[in-house]
Amino acid sequence: MLDSTASLPAAHAETTALPDFARRRTFAIISHPDAGKTTLTEKLLLASGAIRLAGHVKARGERRRTRSDWMEIEQQRGISVTSSVMTFEKDGIVFNLLDTPGHSDFSEDTYRTLSAVDAAVMVIDVAKGIESQTRKLFEVCRLRDIPIFTFVNKVDREGLDPIALMDEVASTLALDLTPLTWPIGLGVDFRGLIDIAHKRALLATERGGPLTRVVPYNEPEDLLGLDGVEERIITEAVESLTLALGVLPPFDLAAFREGHLSPVYFGSALKEAGVAELLDGLGAVGPSPLPRAAAGERTVEPAEDMVSGFVFKVQANMDPNHRDRVAFVRLCSGRFKRGMKLFNAREKRQMAIANPIFFFAQERETVDEAVAGDIIGIPNHGMLRVGDTLSEGETIRFEGLPDFAPEILRRVLLADPMKAKQLLKALQDMAEEGVVQVLKPLTDPAPIVGVVGPLQLDVLAARLEKEYGVPIRYETTSYVTARWITGERTEVERFMETSRSACARDRDEAPVYLARSQWVLDRAIEEWPKLKFTNVKERG
Ligand code: G4P
Numbered sequence: 001m002l003d004s005t006a007s008l009p010a011a012h013a014e015t016t017a018l019p020d021f022a023r024r025r026t027f028a029i030i031s032h033p034d035a036g037k038t039t040l041t042e043k044l045l046l047a048s049g050a051i052r053l054a055g056h057v058k059a060r061g062e063r064r065r066t067r068s069d070w071m072e073i074e075q076q077r078g079i080s081v082t083s084s085v086m087t088f089e090k091d092g093i094v095f096n097l098l099d100t101p102g103h104s105d106f107s108e109d110t111y112r113t114l115s116a117v118d119a120a121v122m123v124i125d126v127a128k129g130i131e132s133q134t135r136k137l138f139e140v141c142r143l144r145d146i147p148i149f150t151f152v153n154k155v156d157r158e159g160l161d162p163i164a165l166m167d168e169v170a171s172t173l174a175l176d177l178t179p180l181t182w183p184i185g186l187g188v189d190f191r192g193l194i195d196i197a198h199k200r201a202l203l204a205t206e207r208g209g210p211l212t213r214v215v216p217y218n219e220p221e222d223l224l225g226l227d228g229v230e231e232r233i234i235t236e237a238v239e240s241l242t243l244a245l246g247v248l249p250p251f252d253l254a255a256f257r258e259g260h261l262s263p264v265y266f267g268s269a270l271k272e273a274g275v276a277e278l279l280d281g282l283g284a285v286g287p288s289p290l291p292r293a294a295a296g297e298r299t300v301e302p303a304e305d306m307v308s309g310f311v312f313k314v315q316a317n318m319d320p321n322h323r324d325r326v327a328f329v330r331l332c333s334g335r336f337k338r339g340m341k342l343f344n345a346r347e348k349r350q351m352a353i354a355n356p357i358f359f360f361a362q363e364r365e366t367v368d369e370a371v372a373g374d375i376i377g378i379p380n381h382g383m384l385r386v387g388d389t390l391s392e393g394e395t396i397r398f399e400g401l402p403d404f405a406p407e408i409l410r411r412v413l414l415a416d417p418m419k420a421k422q423l424l425k426a427l428q429d430m431a432e433e434g435v436v437q438v439l440k441p442l443t444d445p446a447p448i449v450g451v452v453g454p455l456q457l458d459v460l461a462a463r464l465e466k467e468y469g470v471p472i473r474y475e476t477t478s479y480v481t482a483r484w485i486t487g488e489r490t491e492v493e494r495f496m497e498t499s500r501s502a503c504a505r506d507r508d509e510a511p512v513y514l515a516r517s518q519w520v521l522d523r524a525i526e527e528w529p530k531l532k533f534t535n536v537k538e539r540g
């Protein structure tokens with residue numbers, strides 16, 4: 001009999017002997033809306049003992065949502081547009097869970113959040129398989145070779161046959177899969193799980209109840225004839241598992257860490273089935289903080305003494321009493337201590353980090369110390385931007401936090417023309433937060449905002465009015481896309497002279513070409529072979 005998980009160690013083995021950073025697991029959950037990300041988050045916190053009652057994640061979300069108008073947009077549309085961080089501990093492992101917005105309009109934000117994690121959990125609805133948003137987010141993870149755990153949720157409901165589902169996921173994503181838990185029945189037949197990693201069956205003692213009965217086995221066949229489970233259901237489960245283990249590759253740590261193989265956990269977040277096993281797997285085989293590539297062929301190791309980190313998100317409105325913003329920093333090396341001075345490579349300035357924050361499951365706490373893998377919040381008045389690198393002196397620039405060329409471009413018009421200055425300041429703030437991109441056309445005083453999804457426009461308008469007292473409206477433009485122009489300076493200037501009405505500058509004064517059609521863009525690319533028209537630009 002194949003044992004797919006012979007190499008899966010226990011999560012809590014010898015954790016005290018490890019350096020602090022090696023006990024960190026920094027990860028995100030990716031899913032299509034409604035697959036169960038919120039429920040799973042809540043139940044992971046519950047399984048870790050960080051919260052005692054389910055319902056906190058949503059309740060917290062609701063409280064947060066009442067704080068401002070743009071959060072009301074979230075509420076009205078039933079979506080989550082913000083990312084947050086939750087830290088919890090289990091068996092000596094510190095888990096940093098970064099929330100990603102589920103709505104596709106915020107894919108840029110999601111992309112940046114995923115740049116700050118070392119692993120991801122992909123939640124799939126057992127009845128639906130791979131959905132559009134899961135696929136998109138998966139592709140982002142693949143770009144960075146992020147190891148992915150798969151959680152097939154809602155096995156307490158009718159769904160696709162587990163083998164057919166695994167087959168679909170594997171072929172749609174071109175990803176190898178190996179099961180670590182397997183359902184005993186689906187929907188009304190759901191009786192429990194086979195925990196392959198620990199060679200045991202987890203069963204409910206009453207229909208629909210928690211899986212408290214544990215039956216160890218040597219071979220899955222030992223489970224045939226298990227009392228308390230209908231013969232038809234257990235036979236089908238054992239047969240399909242045996243078949244799956246026979247055709248699927250065994251768990252391989254290296255293939256998983258390289259992002260080629262995903263361990264699959266079947267379960268039900270709602271019924272808390274399979275959640276503890278997933279958490280155990282995250283602790284046991286989830287990667288601890290990985291080395292990070294920086295500009296100039298520098299690789300920063302988590303074990304280095306020097307503190308370094310980068311800002312992957314800036315969020316306003318965290319505290320309604322202060323107009324502060326919080327920059328979320330992913331630490332990449334060293335041991336951070338409160339009060340430490342860090343060097344901002346972009347501003348070439350030291351900054352004392354006096355009151356950094358940790359985000360625990362239920363509250364925020366001041367950080368005294370933090371290590372690689374940890375996420376700290378730094379309240380500031382706009383000094384920190386997405387993409388900024390902080391370090392103890394060395395000028396480092398971490399890569400992989402790009403801006404994407406916007407696909408939707410709108411001219412911003414003021415209701416009150418006297419507020420032009422406030423508008424520019426507000427737009428600059430929003431651009432630095434990464435909410436939108438702001439382009440200043442060479443021949444038109446009205447700024448253009450660029451977004452990837454239309455919902456960002458609503459968020460921007462609501463925030464400008466509420467937070468800056470600047471009501472705006474949008475006017476469509478004739479541009480369909482934007483490209484950053486790079487090349488020799490004289491050539492770039494020559495191009496901008498000949499196409500002045502279609503050129504703009506971004507918030508860093510970098511030249512941008514606004515194309516009226518794909519055809520026009522293709523022609524420019526052809527006619528100006530010495531120039532590059534790029535759709536991504538590294539921040540920082
Ligand atoms: P999301 O964050 O990915 O959008 O999903 P969320 O957790 O909010 O779950 C979406 C819906 O699916 C919720 O139902 C939730 O209760 C349900 N759900 C999540 N996990 C499971 C599961 O394992 N089994 C079953 N049967 N349902 C599950 P809802 O009716 O939309 O919300 P609510 O009224 O329960 O809050």
